[in-house]
Amino acid sequence: MQACALVAAAACVVVVLNRDLMRSALSLLVVMLALAGIYAGAGALLIAAVQVVVSAGAVVVLFMFAIMVIDSRLEEKSVFPMGKSFVPAAAGAVLVLFASAFAVAGFLDLVPGRMPGVSPVIGSLFSGYLLLLEASGLLLLVSLVAVVILARRNSPR
Amino acid sequence: MTIGLLHLLAFWMFASGVAGVVLRRNPLAVFMSIELMMNAANLLIVLASGGAGMESAATQGLSAVFILIALGAAEVAVGLAVMMAMFRDGKGASLDRVTTLRG
Numbered sequence: 559m560q561a562c563a564l565v566a567a568a569a570c571v572v573v574v575l576n577r578d579l580m581r582s583a584l585s586l587l588v589v590m591l592a593l594a595g596i597y598a599g600a601g602a603l604l605i606a607a608v609q610v611v612v613s614a615g616a617v618v619v620l621f622m623f624a625i626m627v628i629d630s631r632l633e634e635k636s637v638f639p640m641g642k643s644f645v646p647a648a649a650g651a652v653l654v655l656f657a658s659a660f661a662v663a664g665f666l667d668l669v670p671g672r673m674p675g676v677s678p679v680i681g682s683l684f685s686g687y688l689l690l691l692e693a694s695g696l697l698l699l700v701s702l703v704a705v706v707i708l709a710r711r712n713s714p715r
Numbered sequence: 716m717t718i719g720l721l722h723l724l725a726f727w728m729f730a731s732g733v734a735g736v737v738l739r740r741n742p743l744a745v746f747m748s749i750e751l752m753m754n755a756a757n758l759l760i761v762l763a764s765g766g767a768g769m770e771s772a773a774t775q776g777l778s779a780v781f782i783l784i785a786l787g788a789a790e791v792a793v794g795l796a797v798m799m800a801m802f803r804d805g806k807g808a809s810l811d812r813v814t815t816l817r818g
Contacts, residue, residue, distance in 0.1 A: 563724045570728050574735035612784050617791045624795045628802045678774045694785045701789040708796035
């Protein structure tokens with residue numbers, strides 16, 4: 559957990575100070591994954607999983623998508639030229655494979671339905687906070703519609 | 716409640732987020748800094764709820780973080796769509812050029 563904290567602290571600085579937006583986004587990914595590790599270490603397994611899926615997965619990928627669209631409009635330069643970056647890319651892919659293998663092995667040890675700390679949170683979300691949960695679902699739907707309207711090419715202003 | 720390394724990390728993340736919002740000019744970099752600040756707040760809530768116990772305070776804190784992560788996803792989607800519109804109008808490269816609401 560301490561190692562995750564140090565990694566996150568270092569990656570925060572890179573997010574803020576790096577001039578290359580794509581590297582900032584990749585550092586943001588590192589921050590999110592380290593935070594997920596901290597959550598898992600603190601026993602909040604559900605939050606760790608949601609952090610990986612939503613923050614590290616959806617949010618950072620959205621950021622990268624936006625950076626690629628915007629960058630390619632500003633100037634036609636590829637951020638990662640394929641020839642130079644093949645070895646780091648392959649090494650990163652192998653690292654990710656190993657990390658996921660370890661994560662899967664760790665989760666396989668857990669008995670289904672007995673994941674510690676998950677069912678109380680889910681229970682409270684679907685009982686006491688049901689209205690809030692539904693409201694956040696509605697918020698996601700509304701934001702989806704707003705994004706479609708905003709991102710249309712000839713949106714009426 | 717003692718101040719641990721993780722509390723310091725939350726403070727550090729929030730401080731670097733504030734620094735990014737103040738120092739950077741690129742809207743995407745500013746948005747990533749805002750994301751850092753939001754994650755610092757989430758981390759602090761998880762720490763304050765004391766991990767995942769059966770106690771109701773811990774459960775409530777983790778439920779709040781669950782909702783907050785969904786909220787952050789919605790925020791990012793709408794914010795990035797606004798930024799795409801800004802870049803399409805040709806004034807998105809620097810926040811100094813976005814002056815429609817200036818009085």
